[in-house]
Amino acid sequence: MPRSAHRPTILDVARAAGVSKSLVSAALRGERGVSTASRDRILAAADELDYRTNGWAQRLVSGRSDLIGVLLTDLRNAYQTEIVNGVEDAARSAGFDVILSHGRRDRDLLRTRLQGLIDLGVDAVIAVTGHLQADDLDAAAERVPLVVVGRPASVPDAAGWIRNDDEEGARLALTHLRERGHERIAFVHGSSRPASRARRDTYRSFVAHPREFDADAEGIPRLLDAADEVSAVFAANDRLAAQIVADASDRRVRVPEDLAVVGYDNTELAELVRPGLTTIDQPRTRMGEDAAGQALAMLDGAPPARIVAAPRLVVRSSSG
Amino acid sequence: MPRSAHRPTILDVARAAGVSKSLVSAALRGERGVSTASRDRILAAADELDYRTNGWAQRLVSGRSDLIGVLLTDLRNAYQTEIVNGVEDAARSAGFDVILSHGRRDRDLLRTRLQGLIDLGVDAVIAVTGHLQADDLDAAAERVPLVVVGRPASVPDAAGWIRNDDEEGARLALTHLRERGHERIAFVHGSSRPASRARRDTYRSFVAHPREFDADAEGIPRLLDAADEVSAVFAANDRLAAQIVADASDRRVRVPEDLAVVGYDNTELAELVRPGLTTIDQPRTRMGEDAAGQALAMLDGAPPARIVAAPRLVVRSSSG
DNA sequence: CTGAAAGCGCTTACAG
DNA sequence: CTGAAAGCGCTTACAG
Numbered sequence: 055m056p057r058s059a060h061r062p063t064i065l066d067v068a069r070a071a072g073v074s075k076s077l078v079s080a081a082l083r084g085e086r087g088v089s090t091a092s093r094d095r096i097l098a099a100a101d102e103l104d105y106r107t108n109g110w111a112q113r114l115v116s117g118r119s120d121l122i123g124v125l126l127t128d129l130r131n132a133y134q135t136e137i138v139n140g141v142e143d144a145a146r147s148a149g150f151d152v153i154l155s156h157g158r159r160d161r162d163l164l165r166t167r168l169q170g171l172i173d174l175g176v177d178a179v180i181a182v183t184g185h186l187q188a189d190d191l192d193a194a195a196e197r198v199p200l201v202v203v204g205r206p207a208s209v210p211d212a213a214g215w216i217r218n219d220d221e222e223g224a225r226l227a228l229t230h231l232r233e234r235g236h237e238r239i240a241f242v243h244g245s246s247r248p249a250s251r252a253r254r255d256t257y258r259s260f261v262a263h264p265r266e267f268d269a270d271a272e273g274i275p276r277l278l279d280a281a282d283e284v285s286a287v288f289a290a291n292d293r294l295a296a297q298i299v300a301d302a303s304d305r306r307v308r309v310p311e312d313l314a315v316v317g318y319d320n321t322e323l324a325e326l327v328r329p330g331l332t333t334i335d336q337p338r339t340r341m342g343e344d345a346a347g348q349a350l351a352m353l354d355g356a357p358p359a360r361i362v363a364a365p366r367l368v369v370r371s372s373s374g
Numbered sequence: 375m376p377r378s379a380h381r382p383t384i385l386d387v388a389r390a391a392g393v394s395k396s397l398v399s400a401a402l403r404g405e406r407g408v409s410t411a412s413r414d415r416i417l418a419a420a421d422e423l424d425y426r427t428n429g430w431a432q433r434l435v436s437g438r439s440d441l442i443g444v445l446l447t448d449l450r451n452a453y454q455t456e457i458v459n460g461v462e463d464a465a466r467s468a469g470f471d472v473i474l475s476h477g478r479r480d481r482d483l484l485r486t487r488l489q490g491l492i493d494l495g496v497d498a499v500i501a502v503t504g505h506l507q508a509d510d511l512d513a514a515a516e517r518v519p520l521v522v523v524g525r526p527a528s529v530p531d532a533a534g535w536i537r538n539d540d541e542e543g544a545r546l547a548l549t550h551l552r553e554r555g556h557e558r559i560a561f562v563h564g565s566s567r568p569a570s571r572a573r574r575d576t577y578r579s580f581v582a583h584p585r586e587f588d589a590d591a592e593g594i595p596r597l598l599d600a601a602d603e604v605s606a607v608f609a610a611n612d613r614l615a616a617q618i619v620a621d622a623s624d625r626r627v628r629v630p631e632d633l634a635v636v637g638y639d640n641t642e643l644a645e646l647v648r649p650g651l652t653t654i655d656q657p658r659t660r661m662g663e664d665a666a667g668q669a670l671a672m673l674d675g676a677p678p679a680r681i682v683a684a685p686r687l688v689v690r691s692s693s694g
Numbered sequence: 695c696t697g698a699a700a701g702c703g704c705t706t707a708c709a710g
Numbered sequence: 711c712t713g714a715a716a717g718c719g720c721t722t723a724c725a726g
Contacts, residue, residue, distance in 0.1 A: 063719055074697045079721060089695060106517075109495045110439075111719035114430035115702045121494075129458055130642065135449045139478065151490055154474035158459065170471055174441075175429050197426075296646050303648040322450065326616050327647055328623040383703055394713045399705060409711060431703035435718045 062103040070099035082107065113175060120149060122349060123171030125164065126156040127183040127204075132321035133338070134182050137203055140342020141180055148350050150177070157185070165190045172197050178349035184247050199352035201345045205249040214348040214358040218336040220249050223365035224256035227288050227316045227334055230367055234374050236286035236314055240265045240277055242298065244290030253290050253318065269294050274301050281307050286314035286373070292321045295331050299372065310374035320368050330370030337363050382423040390419035402427065433495060440469060442669060443491030445484065446476040447503040447524075452641035453658070454502050457523055460662020461500055468670050470497070477505070485510045492517050498669035504567050519672035521665045525569040534668040534678040536661050540569050543654040543685035544576035547608050547636045550652065550687055554694050556606035556634055560585045560597055562618065564610030573610050573638065589614050594621050601627050606634035606693070612641045615651050619692065630694035640688050650690030657683050 060066075064082070068075040073092055081088045081096040088096075099105075113119045122145045126134055142152045155171055157164030164185055171179055172194060179194060184204035192210045194200050201214035209215040231239050241257040243266065244250035258264045265284055267273040277287060278301060289295035295317030302309050309315055309329055317324060320335035341363050348359055380386075384402070388395040393412055401408045401416040408416075419425075433439045442465045446454055462472045475491055477484030484505055491499055492514060499514060504524035512530045514520050521534035529535040551559050561577040563586065564570035578584045585604055587593040597607060598621060609615035615637030622629050629635055629649055637644060640655035661683050668679055 065719080075720085076698080076722090077696060080696090083721085087695060092695080106493060108434070108719050109493055110430050110434035111702090112721080113702095114428070114434050114704085115719080115721045117702080119430075129449070129455045130452060132450060138449055138476075151494075152475075153494070154476070155472075156458075156474070173426060173429055174471075174473070300646060300648045323643075323646070326620060326643070328620045330620075385703080395703090396705085396714080397712060400712090403705085407711060412711080428703050431718090432705080433718095434720085435703080435705045437718075 062105045063108070066103055067096060067100045067105050070103060071095045119175050119177050120151060121176045122150050122152050122346065123174070123176035123179045124152055124154050125168050125171060125179060125181045125183060126154060127164070127185050128159045129156050132323060133319050136338035137182050137342035137345070140339040141346045144343040144346035145350070150350070157183070159185065161185055161187065168194050178353055180345045180349055184249055199349050201349045201352070201358070203341055203345050205247070205252070207248055212358060214345070214352060214360070216341050216345050216348070216361045216363065217249075218341070218363045218365050220252035221256045223318060223334040223336075224253040224288070225260065226365060226367040227318065228257065228260045230332065230369070230373060231286045231288065231314060231316060234314065238263075238265070238284045238286070240267060240280070240284040240287040242267045242269050242273065242277065242287055242289045242294050244269060244294060250290040257288060269297070274298055275305075278302055278305050278307050278313070281313050284313070286316070288316050290318060292317035292319045292323045292331055292333055295333065295372070296323050296327045299327055299329065299331070309372055314374050315372040324368070324370065329372045332370045332373035333368050335366045335368045337366075382425045383428070384425075386423055387416060387420045387425050390423060391415045439495050439497050440471060441496045442470050442472050442666065443494070443496035443499045444472055444474050445488050445491060445499060445501045445503060446474060447484070447505050448479040449476050452643060453639045456658035457502050457662035457665070460659040461666045464663040464666035465670070468666075470670070477503070479505065481505055481507065488514050498673055500665045500669055504569055519669050521669045521672070521678070523661055523665050525567070525572070527568055532678060534665070534672060535680045536665050536668070536683065537569075538656040538661070538683045538685050540572035541576045543638060543656075544573040544608070545580065546685060546687040547638065547654055548577065548580045550689070550693060551606045551608065551634060551636060554634065558583075558585070558604045558606070560587060560600070560604040560607040562587045562589050562593065562597065562607060562609045562614050564589060564614060570610040577608060589617070594618055598622055598625050598627050598633070601633050604633070606636070609635065609637050612637035612639045612643045612651055612653055615653065615692070616643050616647045619647055619649065619651070630692055634694050635692040644688070644690065649692045652690045652693035653688050655686045655688045657686075
């Protein structure tokens with residue numbers, strides 16, 4: 055079928071089946087109260103013509119899109135895959151499709167993409183990111199049901215919110231290290247955003263003499279130079295932990311013998327590097343399902359909820 | 375603004391500005407031939423009412439969406455990030471937005487999502503995947519300009535196609551190993567799909583006594599057990615290469631001393647694991663830009679093209 | 695069970 | 711430079 059040809063509409067199907075377009079519409083939508091004979095003729099005609107409903111028209115008139123938009127911080131993050139899968143499963147079983155957008159870890163772009171999803175006309179948005187600012191989230195929540203998965207600086211009252219318990223996760227990591235006999239534990243910052251900061255604050259209140267390093271080209275080498283003063287390090291995420299393990303290898307610092315390492319997120323990386331990373335797992339699939347469930351409930355008028363998911367310690371070789 | 379309230383339309387703006395809705399439409403679209411006075415009044419009114427154009431209506435009447443759909447094999451693949459960024463940059467500068475969808479590496483789901491993008495009404499589709507079957511691609515190419523990035527079993531004549539030169543990439547990897555003095559080189563399969571098979575076929579014709587292993591729980595251990603019979607391994611992708619390096623570490627096989635390793639794709643993984651992976655790089659950003667450029671050209675009636683991008687060797691520690 | 699009418703919110707000619 | 715009319719392809723009441 056050449057694209058230049060007239061794409062068949064409901065009217066073409068009606069003519070071919072010898073009925074009105076109202077009846078075609080009803081039959082196509084599977085409405086009850088269409089005679090079997092008519093239905094069969096209509097569906098046959100539609101099939102014959104290779105008819106496809108025009109989504110724009112359908113959405114214009116119905117006022118809903120049956121579409122959920124998911125906004126991701128960026129595409130690289132191994133952490134978010136299961137969250138998206140969870141969202142999609144829950145959405146799909148409720149008859150919604152999911153489209154994705156991402157912001158390359160850039161705040162302005164994230165805001166643009168968030169607006170883009172809303173302007174496109176999705177029925178709800180799930181923002182899997184901690185990078186958005188309060189006013190961006192406010193503006194979005196005013197226009198569409200919004201659920202945030204992650205830990206931005208603040209979440210508007212009108213939005214749903216699902217995150218993991220970073221304080222508890224940090225406590226699990228640090229308790230594990232202490233139980234392995236580590237007293238001098240360092241911390242490596244991920245960023246200054248809330249999730250990372252919460253892990254850091256928990257660290258500060260947990261150890262007697264906090265020793266913190268930045269995750270930059272200077273920070274990790276300094277940490278490794280200090281490997282005789284500290285015996286373990288808690289990194290704010292797996293990416294960092296993997297970087298520490300790699301740099302340690304380059305400098306002949308043995309992990310875990312000279313330095314035990316614990317990460318956060320339990321991404322694919324954690325089981326791929328050597329030694330494998332002890333880390334903190336979040337129930338990501340579940341969080342995604344909950345996010346979609348909440349967005350759909352909000353669509354039906356339910357008030358937004360806040361869910362804090364419990365993290366879990368996953369032990370591998372990097373902590374001895 | 376509560377969602378329950380009447381969302382302002384072009385007619386509300388017209389009334390507020392004291393003009394016709396045609397003029398509002400013209401002003402909003404930035405058409406020339408609207409007096410400055412009218413334009414100012416209209417834009418002020420739109421702003422005041424927080425007017426947003428209804429995308430469904432706009433698309434229904436204009437017949438185009440200014441939307442490009444990108445289909446990804448799955449979300450995990452570090453390989454595709456730059457491709458998507460390239461697509462987005464090129465699309466955006468032509469006034470198109472990009473939405474993403476993915477198929478979790480499942481053929482049926484990929485087909486469903488491909489249909490979903492088209493049904494949604496995107497103007498063109500870029501399928502960044504080698505997993506789709508000929509008939510799925512055929513059906514899609516009939517309905518919308520389609521550009522494939524990757525190497526599926528076959529690409530319809532009606533579709534554009536961009537891929538890297540796997541044969542050349544494999545040759546670069548193998549020549550590199552040979553130059554480092556390796557004569558007994560093994561190969562580890564990625565899958566049976568065309569890209570991986572092309573790398574394998576090149577391998578077979580390159581070495582005198584091919585020695586192949588599967589990338590499963592049995593294959594890699596057998597390879598490592600044979601490490602005194604082979605001195606190097608070419609893996610069909612970085613993920614596999616990283617797995618080999620990890621398993622080698624577990625079995626005290628030293629990389630590169632006992633076994634040199636070369637991967638393919640130059641993903642983030644390649645510089646994160648230790649030893650860093652020697653690998654083959656594809657010009658991914660460029661490939662993404664080309665894909666978008668081609669899709670947009672096809673929208674203007676240009677015939678589909680086939681582009682084979684040149685890969686490049688990236689040397690790190692894993693090859694000695 | 696079926697059809698004719700009205701309308702969703704826009705844009706596109708076409709007058710003036 | 712501006713406005714009135716027609717129409718995009720559907721769905722939604724409402725008659726019959």
